[in-house]
Amino acid sequence: MFFVYGILTNVLFLLSPLIFFFRILKKKEDLYRFQEKYCIYSKRNFQKTIWFHAVSVGELMSIIPVINKLEKNKKIKKIIVTSSTTSSAKVFKRQKFKKTIHKFFPLDTNFLTKKFINIWKPEVAIFVDSEIWPNMIKNLNKKQIPIILLNARLTKSSFEKWLIVKSFAKEIFGQISIALPQNIETKKYLKILGIKKMISAGNIKYFGEKILLDNKSSKFSKQFKKFKILCAGSTHNSEEILIAKLHIELKKILPNLLTVLIPRHINRSENIINDLNKFKLNVVKHSTKQKISKKTDIYLVDTFGETKNFYNLSNIAFLGGSIVNHGGQNPLEAARLGNYIINGPNIDNFTEIYNYLKINKMSYTTSNILKMRDIVLSKINKKRPLSKRKKIFDNGNKILDNNIRIIEKYIQ
Helix, strand or coil: CHHHHHHHHHHHHHHHHHHHHHHHHCCCCCCCCHHHHHCCCCCCCCCCEEEEECCCHHHHHHHHHHHHHHCCCCCCCCEEEEECCHHHHHHHHCCCCCCEEEEECCCCCHHHHHHHHHHHCEEEEEEECCCCCHHHHHHHHHCCCCEEEEEECCCHHHHHHHHHCHHHHHHHHCCCCEEEECCHHHHHHHHHCCCCCECCCCCHHHCCCCCCCCCCCCHHHHCCCCCEEEEEEEECCCHHHHHHHHHHHHHCCCCCEEEEEEECCHHHHHHHHHHHHCCCCCEEEHHHCCCCCCCCCEEECCCCCCHHHHHCCCCEEEECCCCCCCCCCCCHHHHHCCCEEEECCCCHHHHHHHHHHHHCCCEEECCCHHHHHHHHHHHCCCCCCHHHHHHHHHHHHHHHHHHHHHHHCCCC
């Protein structure tokens, strides 16, 4: 099967210049850095590194606290983080790391993965979430470089796809040194696929910086103080229409309501505005820095990395990816910032987290607009659930320390 995979990746390599050309035109690739995917770098590396691969923004954000802790380890001289998307590169650029650099992940051909390993000399390779690249894993194993699958997550649909090529899957997964599954379901799937060593260290997405819940003093928040705020975070296509209808229902009772809409993919912003205009809603985009007024209905956040600022304004939030058939998005950032959560029924990606919130009476599941309206009305004037929020912080700190201890065992 590796032979077939090798042919497919080589064909992709031959077609890649044309693919990159069109992706650059669509601004999905960085014109000045796409060559990193061919392992072409302006500077060479001459020391061992700790290597993390996080495919996109969500995975990158989840390992920032891990990297911050590891940078304090005197044994570690250099950390490299790779990702595949331009959005994740932009998020990385805003971090203030001292030992850590970012590069784009190479195409998974046999030649390029060998070249990447020889250049960056990873002491340990840490793949985040569900990132499995057969040629890279094979060549890391040949060099006897430990491979950690950090915060491992495998959905039922992904697992079923791997089962189609079960012998190939076992060959790949069997080369992973250790997996740290984020939930029971993933642990079960990874065992079937051949990972021999696993430790349940907890989901690192529980961790979050402790932020003072002060939404009155900052210049940013002053313009919002006259409004009752409902946040709708990580929304997917068509979910904005549901939020528009919910806003209209709520506005009948709460005339000073402002709905802050934070789409999962900000490149959809213009399409979202077109959908909202059909409901005759007044929309202000965050990037325009336009002042909001009493006539503003929807405040559309079309920038990266600012969700915490908006969750800090509200005490109730809808989490997207849960009405559409996606599996949900992580609700912990909103919960950590003192929000009750409303979500739809499709939350398979974060079942254990939602169960945790439900037990602590912090989340409510429904896809019915009128029920959503009633939940918002019952919570929007309540104080934030601070004692429950503290539980999330304490749990997150413990989980982060567990994961760090395991990683450091593989660092000489």
